[in-house]
Amino acid sequence: MxxxxxxxxxxxxxxxxxxxxxxxxxxxxxxxxxxxxxxxxxxxxxxxxxxxxxxxxxxxxxxxxxxxxxxxxxxxxxxxxxxxxxxxxxxxxxxxxxxxHPDALAQQAMVWAVGDVLVRRAPSVRGMRVEPKGLAVAVHYRHVAADEIRRVEIELARAISEQGGRLKIFHGSKVIEVLPQVAxxxxxxxxxxxxxxxxxxxxxxxxxxxxxxxxxxxxxxxxxxxxxxxxxxxxxxxxxxxxxxxxxxxxxxxxxxxxxxxxxxxxx
Structure with a gap:
């Protein structure tokens, strides 16, 4: 059955x-x-x-x-x-x-700051799209050329590092999500x-x-x-x-x- x-x-x-x-x-x-x-x-x-x-x-x-x-x-x-x-x-x-989540709200400004940086840098990587969504930011790379995906990861890592590097990363289907670091x-x-x-x-x-x-x-x-x-x-x-x-x-x-x-x- x-x-x-x-x-x-x-x-x-x-x-x-x-x-x-x-x-x-x-x-x-x-x-x-x-x-x-x-x-x-x-x-x-x-x-x-x-x-x-x-x-x-x-x-x-x-x-x-x-x-x-x-x-x-x-x-x-x-x-x-x-x-x-x-x-x-x-x-x-x-x-x-x-x-x-109160701990997520406490980190919201940091998430938004990362999103703002990525929105400004997205035009430098063709096909990269940044989606702010409240307590998180999604970075879509479905339409990024295979040899350019590494640049998406570099821009993301740089943006998070500039804000203190304490955020959580989820890898999905052609998307990387940035979220507050909470349990x-x-x-x-x-x-x-x-x-x-x-x-x-x-x-x-x-x-x-x-x-x-x-x-x-x-x-x-x-x-x-x-x-x-x-x-x-x-x-x-x-x-x-x-x-x-x-x-x-x-x-x-x-x-x-x-x-x-x-x-x-x-x-x-």
Whole structure:
């Protein structure tokens, strides 16, 4: 039996009972396919509808945890009842919820200063694009020639060094992210959300976490044994996730079943 079939069966069985559901999911590569330009990662109408049905249900909660900036993430999902966690969980907003990591806020000026320097230097490297996003800065190099990528790394290292060299670096898909140096990952973010939704989601609750990125591995590890941890995409031997879905289309199948289940229950 495939992991998709196992998850669909597990969820269907759960929905037959009275328990609640909390869905926590990444955005890029999980709700939407990975695309060359992050601006083109648009949420499908059906996916938004399924998330909306889940988020509106008194039986369920939905959180989207992403490396994107909080405002960008909120604009892309565009649902009022969803909890949004941007910059890998450093900033969180949702119904009656608001959080900015205090240690990250203390370093925000340093992150912004690095971003300002990189914006000024970006024209010197053809194809380099700098994206300020609240508590972080993303440096995109997808359109930089292979023999010029080293220059991107040099400019980034120089900018950070000029500000004291105490920031965190994440390497993603053709992007390098600069974040505050704090002991906080998507794992701690998921725990924070879980603890605050316990009173809202009926117990016992089925917890699910979906993600495709190495930064999601922190959440897989923290939630091991307490949630259905689901990696999306290619198999990674060292992954801490208990399940794997092959692609975004399989994620959509799972979301549809969950949304249909809570909708049917609310109409009963």
């Amino acid at each position: 495939s992991d998709l079939a196992r998850l669909l069966t597990r969820a269907d069985d759960w929905l037959a009972g009275p328990g609640g559901i909390l869905l926590m999911t990444d955005y890029d590569g999980t709700l939407t396919p990975i695309v060359d330009d992050p601006a083109d990662a648009v949420l499908a109408t059906r996916t938004r509808e399924d998330l909306a049905r889940l988020a509106r249900s008194p039986r369920a909660g939905v959180a989207v945890i992403s490396g994107r900036g909080l405002e960008d993430l909120r604009a892309r999902v565009a649902l009022d009842d969803v909890i949004y966690a941007g910059c890998h969980g450093l900033e969180i907003e949702g119904p009656n919820l608001a959080f900015r 906080w990952t998507k794992g701690e973010c998921a725990q924070w959300i879980q603890e605050r939704l316990r009173a809202r989601v009926p117990e016992p609750a089925l917890w699910l976490y979906l993600g495709d990125d190495w930064t999601d591995e922190h959440a897989f590890e923290v939630l091991s044994g307490r949630a259905l941890t689901i990696r999306v995409g290619d198999a990674v031997p060292a992954s801490k996730a208990a399940y794997r879905l092959h692609d975004v289309s399989e994620v959509h199948q799972l979301l549809a079943l969950l949304a249909d289940g809570v909708t049917a229950e609310s109409r009963a």
